Amino acid sequence: MLYKQTNNMNLLQDFLVENDHIQFATPDSPSYADLRTGFTINATKSPRLIVRPRSANDVSALVSILTANHLPFTVRAGGHDMWGRSQADDAVTIDLREICHVRVDDTSHSHFAWVGGGVIILDLVKELKKHNLVVPHAVTPTVGFVGWAIYGGYGLLSTKYGLGVDQILGATVVDAQGNIREADEKMLTVIRGGGGTVGIIVDLKIKVYPLDQVLAGAIIYQPNELVRAIRDFNDKLHQAKRAGIPKELGLFPFVMNGPMGKALTVLFVWASSDLDEGQSWLSQVSSWAPIVTSTVEPTTMAEFNEKANSLVPDQIYGTVYTSSFRSLTPEVTEVICKHTPLQPKYPETLFGIHELRPDAPMVSPDNSIFNARCPHVIIEVLAMAGSMDTMDEVLEWGQMFHDALMKTDATNITVPYIPLTPSDRTDLKAIYGGNFEILQTIKAKYDPDGVFENALVQP
Numbered sequence: 001m002l003y004k005q006t007n008n009m010n011l012l013q014d015f016l017v018e019n020d021h022i023q024f025a026t027p028d029s030p031s032y033a034d035l036r037t038g039f040t041i042n043a044t045k046s047p048r049l050i051v052r053p054r055s056a057n058d059v060s061a062l063v064s065i066l067t068a069n070h071l072p073f074t075v076r077a078g079g080h081d082m083w084g085r086s087q088a089d090d091a092v093t094i095d096l097r098e099i100c101h102v103r104v105d106d107t108s109h110s111h112f113a114w115v116g117g118g119v120i121i122l123d124l125v126k127e128l129k130k131h132n133l134v135v136p137h138a139v140t141p142t143v144g145f146v147g148w149a150i151y152g153g154y155g156l157l158s159t160k161y162g163l164g165v166d167q168i169l170g171a172t173v174v175d176a177q178g179n180i181r182e183a184d185e186k187m188l189t190v191i192r193g194g195g196g197t198v199g200i201i202v203d204l205k206i207k208v209y210p211l212d213q214v215l216a217g218a219i220i221y222q223p224n225e226l227v228r229a230i231r232d233f234n235d236k237l238h239q240a241k242r243a244g245i246p247k248e249l250g251l252f253p254f255v256m257n258g259p260m261g262k263a264l265t266v267l268f269v270w271a272s273s274d275l276d277e278g279q280s281w282l283s284q285v286s287s288w289a290p291i292v293t294s295t296v297e298p299t300t301m302a303e304f305n306e307k308a309n310s311l312v313p314d315q316i317y318g319t320v321y322t323s324s325f326r327s328l329t330p331e332v333t334e335v336i337c338k339h340t341p342l343q344p345k346y347p348e349t350l351f352g353i354h355e356l357r358p359d360a361p362m363v364s365p366d367n368s369i370f371n372a373r374c375p376h377v378i379i380e381v382l383a384m385a386g387s388m389d390t391m392d393e394v395l396e397w398g399q400m401f402h403d404a405l406m407k408t409d410a411t412n413i414t415v416p417y418i419p420l421t422p423s424d425r426t427d428l429k430a431i432y433g434g435n436f437e438i439l440q441t442i443k444a445k446y447d448p449d450g451v452f453e454n455a456l457v458q459p
């Protein structure tokens, strides 16, 4: 029996009985607790039912039944939305994690892959490795690839190959009427930046790139010199940028509490098989401040992600405070230097900086509503803790840090990044700028009745 059986749940129940290849969990099921919890434990919701379709046909049938019976639903993949917005209390969760295929076409000059709507980055990267191919992806390997790519998608390979939105070539979508359709150019324009607002993406066609060996790992700077390391690193990075940094060099600076103390750590990826030039950049970056150790080595993106995966917590308590800036000005750097030494000493508590550099390739802006195309940095204050007992302490630190960042020169602050911003702080008109009207028009065409009312973007 399904939880809280009501008349409008009957058809859904009948459907699940007839289609017993589709797993589902009600609040009484042993698997419910595991399936409903995402990355942020304190943002866990209580859906009335979690269904796990295995194909586009399953998703199509589910959407038809849910909409016909006015049952609200959400779409979940990697479960890394920090506010748990891929689930909702009393709604049905369409959990896509069993739609996780990766099909590679490396027969032609350009390389493509089709990836299932629920595929996790680590699994995608490992599958691509079998073909000596790579794709840009999030720093955290457990994030869902589609959920990462559709709202922007920043990562260590983005300077060379572009953001996540720029990898999207096609999509198979279950639309508001429950039809399975290949997204036309209009729909793709909205998917690139607006995500699931016009449909459930069961399959994404993406660009992939031949690349075997890379140089990758972490450079850890002296913990007892944290503030000096941050200042020196930023100065040297600034100088190097003025002189010209190759697009093959991806850097993700963050502050973490490691075994040696609180340290500036930089994830380093050299995305080219010319490892000699990479070694020369590694020497330079390692000299920007005194280091304690470096794990950078010749490796593959798959191995690099496997290692990263072993360091990332599966689940946390807390949230993220994110702000975006046109550049890392001395004023912003000073705020960072003031608040990172105050970072609570838990391994889960982090602070990091994503960057969109000016030379990152992009698709024509006409084919995408993603609007944050000018160079900028995204500062993530990851106020995360391993237990409920320490959550308040990290939240207090995160809020103070964020408030101080937001008090810096307003002309340097730019629009927030949708997936890392709470819904009540997302001003869609400001975020999409001139593309907001396109978003509204295309949404009105494909989802006039607001069937996807729980998608992150609601114009």
Ligand SMILES: Cc1cc2nc3c(=O)[nH]c(=O)nc-3n(C[C@H](O)[C@H](O)[C@H](O)COP(=O)(O)OP(=O)(O)OC[C@H]3O[C@@H](n4cnc5c(N)ncnc54)[C@H](O)[C@@H]3O)c2cc1C
Binding pocket: 038, 039, 074, 075, 076, 077, 078, 079, 080, 081, 082, 084, 085, 086, 096, 116, 117, 118, 137, 138, 139, 140, 142, 143, 144, 145, 146, 147, 148, 149, 151, 152, 153, 154, 155, 195, 196, 199, 200, 201, 202, 354, 419, 420, 454, 455, 456
């Ligand atoms: C630890 C951590 C690290 C991160 N690192 C980065 C990073 O390096 N770069 C970066 O750009 N972002 C990063 N993010 C943000 C992340 O990319 C987004 O939160 C992303 O939306 C998560 O996708 P998911 O599938 O894991 O999450 P979910 O919670 O499952 O989904 C999030 C949203 O995406 C929608 N969605 C997901 N898949 C589909 C689909 N197939 N069809 C329709 N809608 C779909 C869901 O409806 C939901 O609204 C990070 C987040 C966390 C928590």
